[in-house]
Amino acid sequence: MTPTRKGKRRIVTLKQVAELAGVHASTVSRALNPSTRSMVMPAVVERVVKAANNLGYRPDPVAASLRTGRSALVGILVPDIANTVFAPILSGASERLSAQGYSVILADVGNDESKQIDLVTGLMARRVDGLILATVSRDDPLVAYCVEQDLPAVLVNRAETQSRLSSVVSDDTLGMKMAVDHLVELGHRRIAHLAGPARHSTGFLRRRGFTAAMTANGLDADAAPCENADAFARGAGAAAMRQLLDTSPDITAVVAANDLLALGAYDALRERGISCPGDISVIGHNDMPLVDMVEPALTTIRISHREMGRQSADLLQQAIEQHDVPVRTIVLPPQLVVRRSTAAPRMRG
Amino acid sequence: MTPTRKGKRRIVTLKQVAELAGVHASTVSRALNPSTRSMVMPAVVERVVKAANNLGYRPDPVAASLRTGRSALVGILVPDIANTVFAPILSGASERLSAQGYSVILADVGNDESKQIDLVTGLMARRVDGLILATVSRDDPLVAYCVEQDLPAVLVNRAETQSRLSSVVSDDTLGMKMAVDHLVELGHRRIAHLAGPARHSTGFLRRRGFTAAMTANGLDADAAPCENADAFARGAGAAAMRQLLDTSPDITAVVAANDLLALGAYDALRERGISCPGDISVIGHNDMPLVDMVEPALTTIRISHREMGRQSADLLQQAIEQHDVPVRTIVLPPQLVVRRSTAAPRMRG
DNA sequence: GTGAAAGCGCTAACAC
DNA sequence: GTGTTAGCGCTTTCAC
Numbered sequence: 001m002t003p004t005r006k007g008k009r010r011i012v013t014l015k016q017v018a019e020l021a022g023v024h025a026s027t028v029s030r031a032l033n034p035s036t037r038s039m040v041m042p043a044v045v046e047r048v049v050k051a052a053n054n055l056g057y058r059p060d061p062v063a064a065s066l067r068t069g070r071s072a073l074v075g076i077l078v079p080d081i082a083n084t085v086f087a088p089i090l091s092g093a094s095e096r097l098s099a100q101g102y103s104v105i106l107a108d109v110g111n112d113e114s115k116q117i118d119l120v121t122g123l124m125a126r127r128v129d130g131l132i133l134a135t136v137s138r139d140d141p142l143v144a145y146c147v148e149q150d151l152p153a154v155l156v157n158r159a160e161t162q163s164r165l166s167s168v169v170s171d172d173t174l175g176m177k178m179a180v181d182h183l184v185e186l187g188h189r190r191i192a193h194l195a196g197p198a199r200h201s202t203g204f205l206r207r208r209g210f211t212a213a214m215t216a217n218g219l220d221a222d223a224a225p226c227e228n229a230d231a232f233a234r235g236a237g238a239a240a241m242r243q244l245l246d247t248s249p250d251i252t253a254v255v256a257a258n259d260l261l262a263l264g265a266y267d268a269l270r271e272r273g274i275s276c277p278g279d280i281s282v283i284g285h286n287d288m289p290l291v292d293m294v295e296p297a298l299t300t301i302r303i304s305h306r307e308m309g310r311q312s313a314d315l316l317q318q319a320i321e322q323h324d325v326p327v328r329t330i331v332l333p334p335q336l337v338v339r340r341s342t343a344a345p346r347m348r349g
Numbered sequence: 350m351t352p353t354r355k356g357k358r359r360i361v362t363l364k365q366v367a368e369l370a371g372v373h374a375s376t377v378s379r380a381l382n383p384s385t386r387s388m389v390m391p392a393v394v395e396r397v398v399k400a401a402n403n404l405g406y407r408p409d410p411v412a413a414s415l416r417t418g419r420s421a422l423v424g425i426l427v428p429d430i431a432n433t434v435f436a437p438i439l440s441g442a443s444e445r446l447s448a449q450g451y452s453v454i455l456a457d458v459g460n461d462e463s464k465q466i467d468l469v470t471g472l473m474a475r476r477v478d479g480l481i482l483a484t485v486s487r488d489d490p491l492v493a494y495c496v497e498q499d500l501p502a503v504l505v506n507r508a509e510t511q512s513r514l515s516s517v518v519s520d521d522t523l524g525m526k527m528a529v530d531h532l533v534e535l536g537h538r539r540i541a542h543l544a545g546p547a548r549h550s551t552g553f554l555r556r557r558g559f560t561a562a563m564t565a566n567g568l569d570a571d572a573a574p575c576e577n578a579d580a581f582a583r584g585a586g587a588a589a590m591r592q593l594l595d596t597s598p599d600i601t602a603v604v605a606a607n608d609l610l611a612l613g614a615y616d617a618l619r620e621r622g623i624s625c626p627g628d629i630s631v632i633g634h635n636d637m638p639l640v641d642m643v644e645p646a647l648t649t650i651r652i653s654h655r656e657m658g659r660q661s662a663d664l665l666q667q668a669i670e671q672h673d674v675p676v677r678t679i680v681l682p683p684q685l686v687v688r689r690s691t692a693a694p695r696m697r698g
Numbered sequence: 699g700t701g702a703a704a705g706c707g708c709t710a711a712c713a714c
Numbered sequence: 715g716t717g718t719t720a721g722c723g724c725t726t727t728c729a730c
Binding site: 011013014015026029030033036059060061063065066067068 | 722723724725726
């Protein structure tokens with residue numbers, strides 16, 4: 001009959017508190033809920049609170065959730081927790097969310113993009129109040145799904161082409177401009193781009209930012225060598241860099257779409273005995289942990305992922321609590337961090 | 350009256366499926382639940398399943414949870430998601446857990462150890478079926494609390510002194526032996542230890558393992574210099590290493606209790622113009638991402654954190670599903686990874 | 699301002 | 715093997 005698995009866990013219900021306080025259960029509910037507390041006389045509130053404390057009453061969120069349809073639960077979808085870019089985002093978001101009274105259901109999506117919608121359906125069944133999506137591609141059916149289902153959701157780190165949901169991203173255009181400007185100031189002219197996957201906004205926008213920055217510096221962007229990596233991964237970066245070296249051996253600098261790609265480029269350079277920054281300068285993007293310790297210490301564009309996480313949590317809270325908040329895109333400014341992987345180009349005979 | 354926030358989300362209930370299938374709701378419940386399906390005639394099951402599919406029925410986990418006391422939810426407590434050690438643990442655990450049908454509630458505890466019990470109380474209110482704890486200290490009140498509350502829980506990465514809960518850890522003793530043996534083989538005799546916080550099993554056990562390994566190699570363990578870092582962090586490692594260099598300038602090698610500490614040691618060495626491995630060899634522990642790229646590439650003891658995560662999920666599943674599983678400790682074997690930070694000691698005048 | 703009553707969607711005795 | 719019934723613990727109309 002009793003569904004509790006173990007004898008030890010006693011559950012104190014509203015009704016018991018009500019009895020002790022000498023009021024009806026519904027009054028207890030009102031007295032204990034901050035947003036309805038004003039309906040109850042202060043003296044009664046006090047009596048109820050005291051009774052609740054005496055009994056060690058803990059409201060049952062499951063029962064409340066069944067009744068209200070809300071859950072104080074937020075789902076966060078990440079493509080890969082082990083990726084050092086997403087961990088700080090998650091950390092920032094969960095910090096802020098728990099301060100706001102939400103718990104986090106974490107879903108590590110992996111590469112199973114097809115399963116994402118099912119996953120979200122499952123989260124909706126659990127009555128999550130909203131979603132933070134760090135997984136979306138530039139044109140992701142998941143976004144349409146959330147909009148359609150009227151499920152509050154915000155994007156973080158990546159954005160989609162149509163802005164149907166609020167998002168928090170870094171200013172990729174500005175970041176690339178900082179990177180290219182830095183190299184041009186050092187004297188570079190033959191600058192290549194190691195691009196990331198174009199299906200993600202980060203890959204796409206950084207590539208476009210690279211082109212724009214080259215043009216702005218009076219360089220022929222169309223002629224600039226560019227190689228696409230299939231993934232934001234070290235191996236993919238190495239492969240793309242090898243291609244680049246085969247095709248355009250005369251480059252003096254390369255702007256990578258992220259740090260992992262840059263590190264892959266290091267691998268390719270090392271294989272061929274090409275020195276960095278002596279022969280070729282390399283610049284990354286993200287400033288992930290430890291890139292200051294690699295050899296040579298990586299010059300890169302710093303993004304505050306943790307802050308992105310925090311802001312996405314704030315945005316989501318608004319989307320949940322107010323009904324019609326307009327879509328907003330928060331663009332965080334990146335920062336150039338100069339280390340040892342960039343230097344003036346070597347004079348050529 | 351209706352508690353659903355938005356008009357769009359239609360909820361299909363058991364009752365509706367029952368009507369369409371021409372049976373009672375409880376029959377639908379039985380037919381759809383694998384573990385009670387056998388009570389229902391195959392023909393009826395089929396009819397019910399078809400009706401459910403037609404209607405797009407999704408069982409409501411919240412309602413089920415209220416009734417059963419279970420939730421298919423597992424809480425994972427980590428001290429710091431952004432720490433590259435815990436991300437793969439989380440990744441491995443969540444991978445396995447979601448395959449088993451559980452969702453993960455992630456709690457980033459931070460340093461608020463005092464808040465842990467409250468946090469767990471909150472998770473219990475949400476009816477989590479069990480907990481994976483990556484946070485515990487060697488003598489953690491949280492363990493007693495879980496045992497007392499009869500809440501299934503397993504420890505991962507760290508263990509407690511009394512083994513009241515199952516755990517998955519790396520063989521720290523063996524790991525330290527591998528480290529010391531490696532250095533001794535290279536010819537080192539004056540080996541120091543950069544110890545981690547003794548309140549965590551990793552710090553404590555690795556220190557003890559260091560001592561044991563020194564003794565096993567015929568070296569005077571008591572005389573071996575040892576400095577405690579307050580935290581497993583790069584800054585703390587640097588500070589401890591400076592101490593070590595002040596106190597015992599004649600050491601030729603240092604065994605760090607983890608990679609972050611070893612990297613901190615690099616910082617201290619660099620400050621003083623001491624070369625690694627030329628003057629002093631350094632060995633880490635964990636083999637976290639990118640330590641192969643630092644300069645010099647770090648020799649370390651590899652631990653498969655992802656595998657630890659997976660196994661902890663398996664252990665937890667057993668603890669949840671069977672009532673009286675004995676406490677088990679799974680000890681994973683580490684692996685020596687030799688890179689460039691260790692070398693034969695320089696000859697001394 | 700407070701009590702009464704209904705019911706969120708499901709499962710598990712208990713009948714038959 | 716299936717229907718009936720009774721809640722799980724809470725919130726929120728609706729009365730007064």
